[in-house]
Amino acid sequence: MRRRGVPPEAIRRFWREVGVAKRENNVEVSLLEYCMRDHLNKVAPRVMGVLNPVKVVIDNYPEGQTEELEAVNNPEDPDAGTRKVPFSRILYIERDDFMEDPPKKFFRMAPGREVRLRYAYFITCNEVVKDHTGEITELRCTYDPATRGGDAPDGRKVKATLHWVSAEHAIEAEVRLYDRLFQVENPAGAGDGDESGVVAHLNPDSLKVVPSAYLEPSLRGVEAGYSCQFERLGYFCVDPDSSPEKLAFNRTVTLRDQWAKITGKGKA
Numbered sequence: 001m002r003r004r005g006v007p008p009e010a011i012r013r014f015w016r017e018v019g020v021a022k023r024e025n026n027v028e029v030s031l032l033e034y035c036m037r038d039h040l041n042k043v044a045p046r047v048m049g050v051l052n053p054v055k056v057v058i059d060n061y062p063e064g065q066t067e068e069l070e071a072v073n074n075p076e077d078p079d080a081g082t083r084k085v086p087f088s089r090i091l092y093i094e095r096d097d098f099m100e101d102p103p104k105k106f107f108r109m110a111p112g113r114e115v116r117l118r119y120a121y122f123i124t125c126n127e128v129v130k131d132h133t134g135e136i137t138e139l140r141c142t143y144d145p146a147t148r149g150g151d152a153p154d155g156r157k158v159k160a161t162l163h164w165v166s167a168e169h170a171i172e173a174e175v176r177l178y179d180r181l182f183q184v185e186n187p188a189g190a191g192d193g194d195e196s197g198v199v200a201h202l203n204p205d206s207l208k209v210v211p212s213a214y215l216e217p218s219l220r221g222v223e224a225g226y227s228c229q230f231e232r233l234g235y236f237c238v239d240p241d242s243s244p245e246k247l248a249f250n251r252t253v254t255l256r257d258q259w260a261k262i263t264g265k266g267k268a
Contacts, residue, residue, distance in 0.1 A: 056164070069148075086168075091167060123141045
């Protein structure tokens with residue numbers, strides 16, 4: 001738990017919430033995850049990272065130009081201050097934040113649609129570039145220079161704000177996406193009680209490894225045990241396996257309780 005970045009404050013709160021009882025009880029792990037999120041939300045600095053990147057080229061942004069944009073370290077803590085994030089012509093965004101043929105309620109990037117880049121500008125996707133297999137390799141976009149900081153002088157609104165990193169300045173890291181070990185709350189009570197019954201409820205997605213994620217350069221040089229929030233993605237901690245050449249991050253907990261929705265569907 002320490003290696004994954006679970007804060008001791010969250011563990012102590014969890015035990016206070018559970019209390020002391022005279023009989024055996026099964027406590028849902030979602031309570032511990034809630035305590036983790038609640039504490040980390042208050043203290044963890046925010047950074048931007050892209051786990052499954054697609055390249056964005058801003059055609060009307062000057063080649064070779066770089067500017068530094070001001071980003072908030074923690075909106076829950078005004079004393080945490082701000083940091084500088086580099087912005088350039090070529091960026092990475094999450095592949096899941098783009099759809100070529102989006103459904104009705106998909107508000108993120110799509111051809112001809114304008115979105116906001118966090119702390120940066122409004123951009124519009126004009127062209128989708130694919131390789132010979134049909135895989136999207138890059139998005140050709142334009143930006144509105146008047147929208148620096150994320151607001152339009154004419155008052156127009158966009159429905160989505162995306163996180164990003166500058167391709168030129170990003171650092172590469174391995175990211176380990178840990179999730180719950182079991183697919184049910186009480187695996188011992190879900191079957192006949194023997195070992196095979198418990199194994200049957202193992203979560204095949206309890207660990208996914210992203211070998212090459214791209215993170216903002218403010219994380220360069222952070223030490224093992226450093227915790228932060230990757231905006232829109234979750235809370236992460238630097239693993240002791242890290243090296244100066246390549247950092248390794250373990251996911252502590254997601255931003256939301258994803259299992260509540262999964263469990264609800266199962267009951268329905």
